[in-house]
Amino acid sequence: MLQSLHDKMGLRTSPTIFFGSILFAAVFIALTLAFPTTMSTTFSKGSGWIIANLGWFYILGVTVFLIYLVVTALSRFGRIRLSPHDEPPEHSFLTWFAMLFAAGIGTILMFWGVAEPVNHFANPPMADVEGSSVEAAREAMSFTLYHFGLHTWTIFALPSLAFAYFIYQRNLPPRVSSLFHPLLGDEGIHGPVGKAIDIIAIVGTLFGVAVSIALGTLQINAGLSAVLGIDQTTWSIIAILGVVTLLALGSVIAGLEKGIKVLSNANILAAVVLMLFVLVSGPTLHLLRGTIEGAGLYAQNLPYLAFWNDAFDDNPGWQDGWTIFYWAWTITWSPFVGIFIARISQGRTIREFVFGVLAAPVSFSIIWYGIFGFASFDIIRNGENGGELVEAVAGENGDAATALFEFLAHFPLTTFMSVFSIVIVAIFFVTSMDSASLVMDSMARGHDEDERVPVYQRAVWALLVGIIAAVLLTASPDAGITALSEFITIVGLPFFVMGYLMMWALNRAMREDAGELLPLATKQWRKVLPPEEVERRRDEGDEAWATTEVEYDPHYSTSDGQVIAAPETAAYERHDLIEPDEPHPADQVVGSSRLNGSTDGKDI
Template sequence: MLKRLHDALRLRTNPAIFFGAAAVVIFFVVTAVFFTDAADAFFAGGAGWVMHNLGWFYILGVSVFLIFLGYVALSRFGGLRLGSDDERPEHSNVAWFAMLFAAGIGTILMFWAVAEPVSHFAEPPFEGVEPESREAATNAMSITLYHFGLHTWTIFTLPALAFGYFMYKRNLPPRVSSMFQPLLGAKIHGAPGKIIDILALVGTLTGVAVSIGLGTLQINAGLARLFGISESAISQIGIIAAVTIVASISAALGVNRGIKVLSNTNILIAVGLLVFILISGPTVMLLKGMVEWAGAYLSSLPGLMFWNDTLADTGWQDGWTVFYWAWTITWSPFVGIFIARISRGRSIRQFVIGVLAFPTLFSVVWFGIFGTAVFDVELNGEGGLVETVVGQGDIPGAMFELLGHFPWAAVMSAVGILIVTLFFITSMDSAGLVMDSMASGYDDAAPRHQRVFWVVAIGVVAAVLLTATGQTGLTALENVAILIGLPFFVLGYFMMWSLLRAMREDAGEVGVIRSRQWRRTLPPEEYERRADTGALTDEVVAPDHIQGSEPENAAPLEHPDQPEMVKAYRQRNGGV
């Protein structure tokens, strides 16, 4: 039945994974719309239980992931390449950084650049610190950079490294299940693999929708200040609809003609806004603050990465750190595959250092300048940011409130809206492309309407989370993110084991590392389709063939006769 529906819709994907994930998303949307109170109670209760009982697990997990990545990068495995041994990167360093940054945390940098430093400045998380003091400012920046520095990019880097290794070193399908091949073997193509991939797709879609929801709130807040547009459900649905249309067009155009162009453009405009704040504000103070906060972050990092607020038990971390880690890891599969795709050919050492260090450095500069500007307004200027963000709870409008204290406030607010919108679009279109490849299991060009489906699904779920729940939009987004993120953290530990096992299997023990060569593995349905159309090549292998099982010639490049191989594959799987 699913196969007939799949063919009738002219799709080219895995029917079980595609329709399974679609069914869960539709069920979620219908439940949220027609059983609002029950859905609210479920997510609020589940999130409350997770935060109270397992918040420590989230905090421990990210720090363990960071230590593991450091070990891998500095070990002998660091010389392995994500691809063949002689492969080199496709994209320049500048283009690479722009794409991974725009698809990564561009939207949340805009959302929290002002809101988080103001919040911690007014309400310090540590006992004995006077609110709105110089000590509160230092602590606020340490916490902010902890949230958006190495730890956030660790959550992206671990799955990205695993995807890159299994996709381009072992030539497995671009699916979450492929990362567990050392554990599951050929079962990654069976029921266990399909279950993992369906859950990964649903969790990723929900996590991206949370980010889109935050971006929508910020765009709505900016439009309200500039043009008096109401901050209402109708306005937010209109914003999501408009951006979804543009993101769908970009996804249909692909990476090079769509996402890459938008990413490069957006990073340039964002840097332009940063330079404007630096030049038009107290330049020397902003530069001094940027350097000082970097030092405060580095000096406090060893304590913060394992801090659980054990004795005071104020619950502060539940609404901040735990929410961040849970939310970020839900959309890490999408960002992970995307980063892996644009990082092919780089060594593991280059990859880990690049993905961790450069975005973290940019975050230090970004938050250092905006955060210092916040303190200047509050301590030396007219103030008002604390009242707006903390007193009135207007977190989405924090950025525009700050820009109101600088020259050309209206123009700069318009630029800020443009930046958030472009980050919004690049997150949606790249997520659509990646989720489509996760469902289909290969990187080849897929039908455009198939890719567009995922973009539209993200927009619909974001609209539902914001407007069809009984709680405030931001609270609903936080609850969903915290609950959905839990299984992803559990999988993270298996991911580390699987990646280390694969590298140990493939790497030499001494001297220059020479790794085994792996033929490309296609998903079963795509292998069958190519067999029927005569499109199989010597570069692919049957899905149930366990590469690497023989110690000496684990994956011989000499390929058996294709017709005989197809016949044997079908006999093993009950075919003709």
């Protein structure tokens, strides 16, 4: 039935994963709208139990992931190049940084750049210092950078590295199930277990991005209210989401090079202009000194905060509503960011990949929060009507969505810069929806060859994200967003479990593949496609060879022109070096292990 519907719609994907993900999302939305109180109560109890009993597991998990990444990058495995045949990186460092930043937490920086430091400044997390004091400012910066520094990017970097390795080194499909190939095997990743993993990953991405889009919509609406006096209404929310979704659809149709890449470069430049405006217009010397001091505070307090569990608070503590939710929320859409970063990172070594993904965005985050955070502190402590900023953001009726615009009211060119900020937020959300759509479609279909895929198939995901955000914000805003947030906290649990399995699988694969010779040589693997895609190509008369099982490519060319051959044994215990003009041993192989090959290994 699903296959018949799939074919009638002209799709080119996995029917089970595609329709299963959409059905799961539709059922959740329908139940939330039909029974908001029941759903809210159910997810509240579930998330409450997880936070109370397993919050420590979330805190420990991200720290363990960070340690694993650093150790792996510094080990001999750090020399492995994440590309099939030692190709150089596809994108320059600046373009690479702009794309991964815009698709990662660019939206979060715009939303929380002022709101987070002000909240912690007014209400210190550890409740051990007086609010709005110098000590509170130091604590606020430490926690803000903890939340949006190394730990957040670790949640993105671990699946990104695993995706890059299994996609480019082992030629497996760009799906979460592929990361568990050493555990599940060929049949497992294509079977019910693998499909269930992929459906959970896509659903988590849908809901995680929907929360971001919903928050961004509220921030854009707050900006329009400050500039044009447009109040938040059902129609204003629908209009904002409609415009953002249409722009995302246009970017999806344009593709990676003309869509996401162009928008990302423009957006990061615009964000830098906004940051420099605050730096120059504000107390410049104080902000520069504060940014440097903030980096020192972060480095000083990170070892303690990385393991802090609010253990001396007998009641549910501050951390439950902040750190644990952040980690659970972030990890649910880490598959989307992970595959996207892997896709734009082909050709980089593991060491370059890990330190690039961790160091570059974190450095920018330190500067961003240093400037916006210390500028906020200065307004509150020394500016006129500084208390209004605290009241608007962290007061009894405070709203984080208004924080940036309340902040800009204390600077020159308020109206212009507010409009400029609205545009930045909108483009950040367009790139997030665009890249999420691209990745969810890749996960559903199981391959990256976009030219074979109808454009409207990719557009479905951007449209669905926009619809979910609109329904949650307009039909039942309080129950909907609350239920979704609590749902994500619950979904985050299996993602953390998968994170530990991911480390084991990646380490197992690298140990299996890595040789002992220098430069470090790694085995090469034939391209793997989902079974339905292989059958589809055979029906189309495509002679290109493809497999549903991981099979070792018996020879391949290295970057220095040498041809490396491995004996046709199960253990693959050694590599033989063959001169390029000598007959290749693999040419003598007959049977299924030698199909459509060539002596340079590039036609396979």
